[in-house]
Each structure stands twice: as C-alpha cells, then as structure tokens.
Amino acid sequence: MSLKNEISKRKTFAIISHPDAGKTTLTEKLLLYSGAIQIAGAVKSNKIKKTAASDFLEIEKQRGISVATSVISFNYKNKKINLLDTPGHKDFAEDTYRTLTAVDSVILVIDCVKGVEEQTERLMEVCRMRKTPVIIFINKLDREGRDPIDLLDELEAKLGINVRPLTYPLGMGYNFRGVYNIYKNTFNFFKSDKLKVEEETEVFNGLDDEGLKKTFGSEADKLKQDVELIDTVYEDFKVEEYLDGNLAPVFFGSAINNFGIKELLETFVEIAPIPVQRITTRGLQNPLDNEFSGFVFKIHANLDPKHRDRIAFLRVCSGKFERNKFYHHVRLNRKMKFANPASFMAQSKTLVETAFPGDVIGLYDSGTFNIGDTLTEGNSYMFKGIPRFSPEVFRLVRNTDPFKSKQLEKGLQYLTDEGLAQLFTHELGNKKVVGVVGELQFDVMKYRLLNEYGASVDFLHMQAYKAFWIKYDSVKDIEEMMNLRSNSLYYDKNKNLVFVADSQYSLQMAKQKNPKVEFLSAVEHNDQTVSLDEAV
Numbered sequence: 001m002s003l004k005n006e007i008s009k010r011k012t013f014a015i016i017s018h019p020d021a022g023k024t025t026l027t028e029k030l031l032l033y034s035g036a037i038q039i040a041g042a043v044k045s046n047k048i049k050k051t052a053a054s055d056f057l058e059i060e061k062q063r064g065i066s067v068a069t070s071v072i073s074f075n076y077k078n079k080k081i082n083l084l085d086t087p088g089h090k091d092f093a094e095d096t097y098r099t100l101t102a103v104d105s106v107i108l109v110i111d112c113v114k115g116v117e118e119q120t121e122r123l124m125e126v127c128r129m130r131k132t133p134v135i136i137f138i139n140k141l142d143r144e145g146r147d148p149i150d151l152l153d154e155l156e157a158k159l160g161i162n163v164r165p166l167t168y169p170l171g172m173g174y175n176f177r178g179v180y181n182i183y184k185n186t187f188n189f190f191k192s193d194k195l196k197v198e199e200e201t202e203v204f205n206g207l208d209d210e211g212l213k214k215t216f217g218s219e220a221d222k223l224k225q226d227v228e229l230i231d232t233v234y235e236d237f238k239v240e241e242y243l244d245g246n247l248a249p250v251f252f253g254s255a256i257n258n259f260g261i262k263e264l265l266e267t268f269v270e271i272a273p274i275p276v277q278r279i280t281t282r283g284l285q286n287p288l289d290n291e292f293s294g295f296v297f298k299i300h301a302n303l304d305p306k307h308r309d310r311i312a313f314l315r316v317c318s319g320k321f322e323r324n325k326f327y328h329h330v331r332l333n334r335k336m337k338f339a340n341p342a343s344f345m346a347q348s349k350t351l352v353e354t355a356f357p358g359d360v361i362g363l364y365d366s367g368t369f370n371i372g373d374t375l376t377e378g379n380s381y382m383f384k385g386i387p388r389f390s391p392e393v394f395r396l397v398r399n400t401d402p403f404k405s406k407q408l409e410k411g412l413q414y415l416t417d418e419g420l421a422q423l424f425t426h427e428l429g430n431k432k433v434v435g436v437v438g439e440l441q442f443d444v445m446k447y448r449l450l451n452e453y454g455a456s457v458d459f460l461h462m463q464a465y466k467a468f469w470i471k472y473d474s475v476k477d478i479e480e481m482m483n484l485r486s487n488s489l490y491y492d493k494n495k496n497l498v499f500v501a502d503s504q505y506s507l508q509m510a511k512q513k514n515p516k517v518e519f520l521s522a523v524e525h526n527d528q529t530v531s532l533d534e535a536v
C-alpha cells in the first residue's frame with residue numbers, strides 16, 4: 001500500500017475530560033463497539049480516584065498494566081484508529097499536555113450534571129493553542145443533568161470555541177427517551193444496556209413526522225421547538241471549520257449505557273483529520289514526505305525495576321519507520337536502530353516491522369531519549385511545540401542516605417527525563433530543587449527513588465512562586481542577577497538558566513532591575529535559551 005493510502009487510513013486522537021466525566025468508560029465502549037475488545041471491564045482506569053498517595057503507589061506497582069493502555073490501536077471501517085491515553089489526575093496534567101502534541105484531534109467528554117469543569121478548561125486551552133479539532137460528547141444523559149441549551153451556552157462561553165449540536169436529547173435522567181440526529185432525521189431510542197452495543201434507531205421524515213408524534217406525544221412538540229431553536233441559533237455544521245479548530249460538533253449520550261457511541265464513532269471516522277503536517281525548526285513537515293521522521297512525546301521508565309529499561313513513545317510524523325533500520329537521533333547526532341519497536345493493539349503488545357504517520361511506537365531505550373527528541377533519516381531538525389511549563393510546587397532535595405548519592409543523582413536524572421518532574425540545579429551544583437505540577441508527584445518520586453534506585457530523600461519545603469526561563473543577549477544583561485540574585489538562579493536539565501522567584505514581588509523586582517532580560521514561564525522542550533556556559 002502506498003504511503004498516501006497508509007496515511008489516509010489513520011486517525012490519531014485522545015479522549016480528554018475532567019476526572020470522572022467518563023473518559024475511561026467511553027474508551028472502553030469505543031473499543032467494545034469497534035470489536036477491539038469483547039468484554040466490558042477490560043479497560044483498566046489508570047486514574048487515581050483520591051489524592052491519597054497509597055492509592056497512587058498501588059497503581060504504580062501495576063505500571064505494566066497502565067503502559068499497555070498508553071496507546072490503543074484498533075480498526076474500524078477500514079480505518080486504523082490510534083487512541084492515546086491521558087492520565088486523569090490533575091497532578092499529571094503536563095503528561096496530558098504533551099500527549100496532546102502527538103494527536104491530530106480530540107474527543108472531549110463533559111458530564112451533563114457538572115458542565116464545564118476546571119480541568120476541561122485547561123485542556124481546551126491547550127487544544128485551542130494548537131488549533132486541534134475537537135468533538136464534544138456530553139455524557140451521563142441518564143442522570144438529571146443541566147438543561148442542554150444551557151450546557152451548549154456554557155461550552156461556548158467557557159471553552160472559547162463555537163459549538164454545533166449534531167444530535168439533541170429528548171428528556172433526561174428518568175425521562176430520558178433518546179437523541180434525535182438533527183442531520184439524519186433519525187431517532188436513537190435510549191435503552192439502558194451496559195453490555196450490548198447495538199442501538200435501536202428509527203428514521204423519521206423530519207420533525208413533523210407523524211411517527212414522532214405517535215411515539216412521543218406532546219414531547220415531540222418540545223423536541224421540535226428545541227431543534228428549531230438550535231437551527232436558528234447555530235450555524236450549519238461545516239467540516240472545514242471543525243478541521244480548523246474553530247467549531248466543535250456536539251453529541252449527547254450515556255457512555256455507561258453504550259448509548260450514543262455509534263453516532264460518535266461513525267462521525268469521528270468520517271470527519272476526524274488524518275495525520276497532518278507538523279511544525280519543525282526548519283518549517284512544516286509533511287506526512288507524505290518519503291523520509292521518515294518522528295518525535296518522542298512520552299517516556300515510561302523502569303517497567304521492570306530489575307532492568308533499567310524505558311519505553312520512549314514516538315509519534316511517526318512522515319515517511320515509513322522500519323525495524324532495524326538506522327535513524328538519526330538529532331540531539332545526540334548519533335545513528336540508532338531499533339530491534340524491538342512495539343505497538344499496542346488493545347491490550348497486547350506486538351513487535352512492529354513498519355509504522356506510518358499517525359502511528360505511535362514504543363522504543364526500548366536505556367536512557368538515550370528525552371522528551372521532545374526527534375528521529376530523522378539524516379536531516380538535522382527538531383519538531384516544535386512540545387510545551388514545558390513552570391512547575392507549581394517546588395521542594396529542595398535532601399539526601400537522607402549519603403552512601404547513596406550516586407544512586408540519587410541517577411534516579412533524579414532518569415525520573416525527570418520521564419517528565420514526571422523538573423530538576424533545577426543551583427549553579428554551584430550542591431543545591432537541587434524539584435518542581436512539579438501537583439504535590440502527589442513528590443510521593444511518587446520518593447517511592448520510586450527508593451524502590452527503583454535505592455536512594456532515600458526528603459523533599460523540604462521552600463518558598464517559591466514560579467520558575468522563569470531567562471533569555472538574554474549578552475552576559476552583561478544579567479550582571480545584576482548574577483551578583484544580587486544568584487541564590488535564585490538555577491540550571492535546568494538543558495543547561496538553561498532559570499530564575500526561581502520566591503514571590504510575585506521578587507519577580508517584579510528582577511524584571512525591573514534587568515530590563516533587557518526576558519522571563520519566560522513556559523518554553524518548548526527543545527528550546528535552548530542562551531545558557532550561561534555559552535555566554536561567558
């Protein structure tokens with residue numbers, strides 16, 4: 001099959017939601033519906049229900065399971081669908097943001113009782129920045145939720161995107177009758193069936209169809225009113241606007257009851273984008289380019305604590321990947337080949353011989369990959385747009401077992417390679433600070449440092465507001481900082497200089513006193529701001 005045909009078969013996406021909206025349930029139902037799995041309950045949630053460390057540690061012990069669901073590929077209607085999993089917990093949000101750089105579209109799940117929640121807004125922000133096409137699934141219609149029109153208004157107001165319902169519900173909760181497909185004039189009857197995936201659909205001749213009235217009596221009038229209102233308020237759905245990331249089609253359903261899944265999946269397969277071109281340091285990379293390229297967006301380390309093996313997840317962006325062929329690791333300027341690249345079909349792992357744009361492969365690696373690394377057939381460019389944000393919480397690392405300093409050093413390097421946390425080293429090298437998105441990560445790190453590296457640490461409280469990557473032209477520009485603020489100056493892992501401000505006030509002061517310096521609260525993984533080493 002030609003490269004073009006391979007590409008046109010692929011749809012790579014992620015399901016995102018605020019925790020508990022139904023992401024895991026929807027994933028499972030899509031797999032059931034497509035025939036990729038046969039029994040309900042096969043998809044294990046990798047989320048952490050409570051923030052208790054003990055829950056997380058239990059899950060950590062089963063990391064082998066969660067890696068198997070990192071990427072799930074299945075076939076549906078002659079398309080190869082790659083579904084990339086994202087962690088549900090907000091403390092792992094950065095992992096989710098990175099995964100969003102590797103997909104071509106997303107399905108956003110909203111709980112009809114709760115509406116747009118905090119995490120939904122943040123995730124949508126990332127999608128908006130990248131202009132990622134979004135399909136919205138309003139879930140849990142079997143429960144008494146908010147008025148659908150209000151929900152649609154809230155989506156537009158809070159998510160900053162235009163919406164267009166393609167289906168509309170009749171009733172809700174106890175009185176939920178099903179959904180009307182506005183474009184196909186079909187009615188999908190709600191039946192609570194957690195195990196069956198068939199849906200009972202009837203075709204009507206528009207909203208004035210006698211059959212509708214016969215079936216629903218006066219409720220049919222309400223449906224007609226609502227749909228007519230929708231048709232006046234919302235513009236017609238245009239696929240191009242969805243593909244441009246400006247318009248999100250909306251579906252209503254109930255994942256747990258297998259309801260609305262068929263419509264969602266069929267529309268997804270029809271309209272979701274095939275692999276698109278991506279931005280690199282040398283311009284746009286077209287998937288149709290015959291030369292292979294790809295980038296690492298996620299690293300999953302130490303699956304087996306006895307061996308220091310890691311899996312680097314690589315998104316193929318152009319050309320054809322082949323097992324055992326030499327590729328160019330751009331950052332290290334080194335040739336590498338891979339004997340055991342893996343792909344993930346439902347829950348089993350298989351050896352990959354070839355992979356095409358849109359595919360995600362797992363590369364076994366003993367520490368050569370960082371997040372954001374690019375592989376090519378020889379050219380030296382890097383994929384852009386993989387974000388690294390300032391952490392929210394900072395702690396000082398205290399080694400509690402001096403005999404294990406080397407192990408600690410190694411553990412910190414490896415775990416921060418995974419993107420679990422960021423490491424900042426004071427210029428004198430003896431003070432190390434770990435920054436994370438949520439406190440839970442400290443428990444995870446402590447546990448993993450001990451169990452995987454034999455290193456024991458305490459994370460000590462420190463006064464810190466945020467980290468700012470520093471950009472400057474000449475070392476003269478940062479003289480004041482070097483002299484008076486050196487206590488707050490650290491190196492990140494790429495040897496970039498970072499100012500860890502202890503308060504908003506100290507940031508303001510630093511900005512005032514150093515007008516030629518740029519303070520960046522987010523950078524790209526591959527960004528190399530001028531490092532002190534180079535400038536001096």
Ligand code: G4P
Nearest residue numbers: 017019020021022023024025088139140143254255256257
């Ligand atoms: P998440 O991955 O987004 O965090 O959510 P998940 O699918 O785990 O769903 C969260 C809870 O919502 C689960 O209940 C799930 O059964 C329930 N749920 C999902 N879809 C629907 C739906 O359409 N209707 C209703 N009423 N509930 C739904 P739980 O009690 O937290 O877990 P479980 O014991 O059912 O697994």
